[in-house]
Amino acid sequence: MIRAGLAALALSLATALPVVQPSTVAAWSGPDSQSDIQAGITDISVRYVGMKWQTYSTGTGVDVAFEIQNVGTVNVPAPDLKLTATCNYRQSWGAQQPTGSDKKVASMGIQAGTPAVPYLVSCPPMNRQFVSSVVLHAEARNDSDSSNNVAHWDFAGNHS
Numbered sequence: 001m002i003r004a005g006l007a008a009l010a011l012s013l014a015t016a017l018p019v020v021q022p023s024t025v026a027a028w029s030g031p032d033s034q035s036d037i038q039a040g041i042t043d044i045s046v047r048y049v050g051m052k053w054q055t056y057s058t059g060t061g062v063d064v065a066f067e068i069q070n071v072g073t074v075n076v077p078a079p080d081l082k083l084t085a086t087c088n089y090r091q092s093w094g095a096q097q098p099t100g101s102d103k104k105v106a107s108m109g110i111q112a113g114t115p116a117v118p119y120l121v122s123c124p125p126m127n128r129q130f131v132s133s134v135v136l137h138a139e140a141r142n143d144s145d146s147s148n149n150v151a152h153w154d155f156a157g158n159h160s
Contacts, residue, residue, distance in 0.1 A: 135150070
């Protein structure tokens with residue numbers, strides 16, 4: 001089972017991340033007219049920040065920190081982001097074959113021009129398995145560039 005959440009990740013990693021308070025996003029009053037909405041561009045960007053191994057009674061899991069940001073036109077919000085976090089597992093013995101995935105879907109909104117919002121994905125260990133990779137995918141309506149909507153970490157040390 002995946003636990004995904006905001007903010008706590010800055011303390012669990014040695015990375016100082018800016019945290020957007022809910023009141024900052026809620027204070028946005030919206031574009032001045034319908035033409036402002038049509039002229040604006042939403043572009044959601046997901047970026048890997050760091051990872052930390054976590055010890056559980058059943059083994060070692062991983063916390064992976066990401067940042068989500070609306071880098072599109074200022075004052076064009078993305079109020080309906082769908083976030084899909086996936087933990088992928090492999091056997092911890094033999095050929096280390098893939099053994100499955102665990103997904104968690106969440107939603108949030110984000111205003112354009114705000115600082116990047118930290119997002120933590122926690123993948124606990126499974127019996128006789130290890131976390132081989134973690135992927136975070138953000139989907140937004142009218143996203144102008146979906147190529148920057150996915151970030152990942154994997155056991156071999158690769159990330160995006």
